Amino acid sequence: MASALRSAAHYLQLYGRLLGAQVRSQATYRGALVLDALGTLLITAAEFGALALVLPRFGGLGGWTLGEICLLYGLAELSFVLMDLLFGGFDAPNLSAHVRVGSFSTFLLRPVPLVVQVFGSDFALRRVARIGLAAAIFAYGVTHTAHAWTLGDAALLAGCVLGLICFFGGLFVVGGTLTFWTVDSVEAMNVLTYGGRTLISYPMGIYGEWLRKTFTYLIPAAFLSYFPVLHLLGRPLPDGLPPAAAFLSPLVGPAVLALAFAFWRVGLRRYQGTGT
Amino acid sequence: MTNAPAPARVRGGALLSPLALPWAVARLGFRRQFAYPQAALWGLITNTFFGVLRVAVLLALFGTRPQVAGYTAQDAITYTGLTQAFIMALSLFGWTDFMRTVHRGEVAADLLRPLNLLGFWAAQDAGRAAGQFVLRGLPMLLLFEVLWGLVWPAGALGWLQTTLSVLLAWACGFLFRFLVNCAAFWSPDAAGFGRFGWAVLGLGCGFLMPLAFFPDGVQAWLSWTPFPAMLNTVVEVWVGVQRGAAAWAALGVQAAWALGLLAVTALTLHRGLRRLEVAGG
Numbered sequence: 001m002a003s004a005l006r007s008a009a010h011y012l013q014l015y016g017r018l019l020g021a022q023v024r025s026q027a028t029y030r031g032a033l034v035l036d037a038l039g040t041l042l043i044t045a046a047e048f049g050a051l052a053l054v055l056p057r058f059g060g061l062g063g064w065t066l067g068e069i070c071l072l073y074g075l076a077e078l079s080f081v082l083m084d085l086l087f088g089g090f091d092a093p094n095l096s097a098h099v100r101v102g103s104f105s106t107f108l109l110r111p112v113p114l115v116v117q118v119f120g121s122d123f124a125l126r127r128v129a130r131i132g133l134a135a136a137i138f139a140y141g142v143t144h145t146a147h148a149w150t151l152g153d154a155a156l157l158a159g160c161v162l163g164l165i166c167f168f169g170g171l172f173v174v175g176g177t178l179t180f181w182t183v184d185s186v187e188a189m190n191v192l193t194y195g196g197r198t199l200i201s202y203p204m205g206i207y208g209e210w211l212r213k214t215f216t217y218l219i220p221a222a223f224l225s226y227f228p229v230l231h232l233l234g235r236p237l238p239d240g241l242p243p244a245a246a247f248l249s250p251l252v253g254p255a256v257l258a259l260a261f262a263f264w265r266v267g268l269r270r271y272q273g274t275g276t
Numbered sequence: 277m278t279n280a281p282a283p284a285r286v287r288g289g290a291l292l293s294p295l296a297l298p299w300a301v302a303r304l305g306f307r308r309q310f311a312y313p314q315a316a317l318w319g320l321i322t323n324t325f326f327g328v329l330r331v332a333v334l335l336a337l338f339g340t341r342p343q344v345a346g347y348t349a350q351d352a353i354t355y356t357g358l359t360q361a362f363i364m365a366l367s368l369f370g371w372t373d374f375m376r377t378v379h380r381g382e383v384a385a386d387l388l389r390p391l392n393l394l395g396f397w398a399a400q401d402a403g404r405a406a407g408q409f410v411l412r413g414l415p416m417l418l419l420f421e422v423l424w425g426l427v428w429p430a431g432a433l434g435w436l437q438t439t440l441s442v443l444l445a446w447a448c449g450f451l452f453r454f455l456v457n458c459a460a461f462w463s464p465d466a467a468g469f470g471r472f473g474w475a476v477l478g479l480g481c482g483f484l485m486p487l488a489f490f491p492d493g494v495q496a497w498l499s500w501t502p503f504p505a506m507l508n509t510v511v512e513v514w515v516g517v518q519r520g521a522a523a524w525a526a527l528g529v530q531a532a533w534a535l536g537l538l539a540v541t542a543l544t545l546h547r548g549l550r551r552l553e554v555a556g557g
Contacts, residue, residue: 032465039471046475050484054337057344057489062336126468187318191325198329206336211328 011116018120026125037129044130048073048137062206067144068233069202074138075157075225076201079164081130087169089121090176091193092186099179104271114268118176147232156228156247163224163253168193170253170260177260177267192219200225205238212238223252297391298399305403309411316411319364323412324419327360331424345488351515354427355486357420358511364408366446366507368483370474371453372467378460383552394454394545401450427515434516437523441513444530449506451537452477458541461548482508488517502533 026033051073055066088094095118098104107117142149175189196219204212204226216222216239223245227237231246309316334352342348347355363369374397377383389396420426429438456473459466478484480503487495487508498504509526512518518526 029465032463032468034468035472036465036468039468039473039475042472042475043478046479047484050479051333053491053494054485054489056491058337058339058341061333062339187315187322191322195322195325195329198326202329202333202336206332207329208332211332 011113014112015116015120018117019123022120022123023125033126037126040126041129041133044077044133048077062203064203065144067141068229070137070141071145071229071232072141072203072225073201074134074141075160075164075229076197078131078134078138079161079225080168080197081127081134082161083165083168083172085123085127085131086119086165087172088124088127089118090169090172091122092172092175092179092189094122095176096179096186099271145233147234153232156232156249159247159250160225160228163249163251166253166257167221167224168197170256170258171196173257173260173264177264180267180271196221220252220256223248225249298395301391301396301399302403302406305400306407307403309404309407320412320415323360323363323416327356327416327420330356330360345486346517347486347488347515348427350425350427351517352486353420353424354515355511357417357424357426358514359483359507360420361409361413361416362507362510363483364412365405366449367405367453368449368474368478368481368507370470370477372457372470374454374457375460375466375470378457378548378552379464379466387549393549394542397454398450402446405446405450429514430516430519434513434519437519437527438510438514440527441510441523441530444527444534445506445510447534448502448530448537449477449481451534451541452502452506455537455541455544458544458548461551477503477506480504481506482511486511488512502537505530505533 051061051069052066055061055069060066061069084091095104098107098121107114107121110117147153171189171193175186175193178186178189196215199207199211199215200221204215204222207215212222227241227246228249230237231243237243237245331353334356335349338344338349338352359368374383377386383393386393386396391399417426429435452473456470457466459469463469480498480501482504487498487504490498509518509530513523513526
């Protein structure tokens with residue numbers, strides 16, 4: 001037990017060092033970094049701003065106010081950005097670049113666990129600014145909904161963030177693992193990751209029946225933020241699901257991540273390098 | 277130095293017309309787009325998925341309203357189809373090709389071509405845009421027509437005005453993209469500058485939402501920028517929000533922006549190239 005804790009602390013320290021090296025290198029061109037962070041921030045700000053700008057003309061979106069939508073949008077965005085910081089190394093374009101040029105084979109030679117290295121291989125400092133924006137949108141949602149917040153609600157929302165980080169992290173791991181089979185064209189995963197993020201940013205009742213059911217029962221995204229938010233706003237869950245379904249986020253997310261890492265191990269056994 | 281450049285000749289020995297070279301560059305730019313059909317297919321699938329989401333959001337916004345700011349729900353669907361169709365052709369998510377040649381020094385080789393540098397890139401990008409429109413734009417429009425039904429330009433005049441508007445939108449967009457890429461002459465890492473530019477483009481050109489839905493103040497402010505000329509005008513002329521004389525006026529604004537951007541971009545490129553010589557290339 002003590003030795004397990006010691007090695008965990010050791011890996012954490014290694015991970016910290018890998019991040020530190022990247023932070024230092026990215027901070028070299030400070031002006032470029034600031035501009036890059038602003039640009040990254042502006043993409044999200046523009047996307048959200050476009051919706052916020054047109055809502056007054058329409059009054060609402062499928063019966064949801066701006067504050068209520070901010071809860072969904074903020075949850076999705078905050079979790080996705082945090083996940084991107086943590087799991088960026090597994091994102092298919094990054095990992096496939098490592099596989100293609102052969103640096104992934106170098107990972108295997110180093111006396112550091114592979115997963116720690118991949119986790120520490122793509123930490124984009126410019127994304128940090130987006131956390132602030134996402135948190136602000138989320139905070140607007142919390143303060144502009146007619147709801148008396150309790151400690152239990154806060155725990156439920158924290159569980160959502162945790163579940164979503166695991167869920168999207170799992171999708172990144174699956175996408176990264178696919179690059180062991182095919183170096184190109186894993187863009188199909190973008191539909192699930194970036195598409196999934198966009199999908200759960202809006203009330204899922206606005207989508208067609210088949211789309212909503214696919215992202216509820218086949219890909220369990222609805223359990224992670226839509227159902228909990230419905231519950232908090234005092235709205236019934238669709239398909240006659242019991243209220244308990246709103247509390248499954250901290251279970252569903254890690255389950256997806258565990259499955260993804262199982263797939264990762266299968267892929268690793270298959271990995272042979274590109275001969276570079 | 278004193279010799280005039282020899283007239284370009286083709287195999288038959290006939291003199292090339294001054295447009296033959298840009299035409300050849302454009303044709304190659306067009307054909308290059310068809311090299312990776314699989315990537316195009318996946319791109320189309322991703323665009324369709326996002327199109328479905330965007331249509332759902334717009335229809336939920338409309339609810340039971342028959343018309344908002346001159347758009348019907350069917351116009352809004354058409355707007356979504358058009359924006360999704362033009363993502364690649366008009367490079368709405370950004371474009372860094374020229375930036376790369378500056379950073380890698382390849383621009384020095386491009387300067388040796390018997391063609392003005394801006395003209396060379398314009399021809400190449402025109403071919404690229406046409407190729408992407410055929411490969412990605414037309415199938416997307418067809419898909420939208422099948423899934424939801426589109427509104428089409430009204431009559432021969434509508435088609436003429438729409439076509440002109442698309443060409444002018446490409447010209448304005450290309451010149452703006454090229455201008456942003458010129459930042460590479462001054463900064464070793466112009467990618468951040470680019471990301472900034474593409475974010476402004478996405479909001480300002482009406483890619484994220486039709487500009488007519490924005491509050492009046494925001495619209496008035498945007499009308500002083502070239503961004504609406506890069507996409508929003510095309511949509512308004514296509515669906516008939518602007519028609520007849522109003523459409524001609526909108527085309528005039530697009531043309532004026534194209535000329536203005538041409539002047540600024542050509543000047544910036546000129547200054548950038550002089551700087552490149554100072555730095556030794």
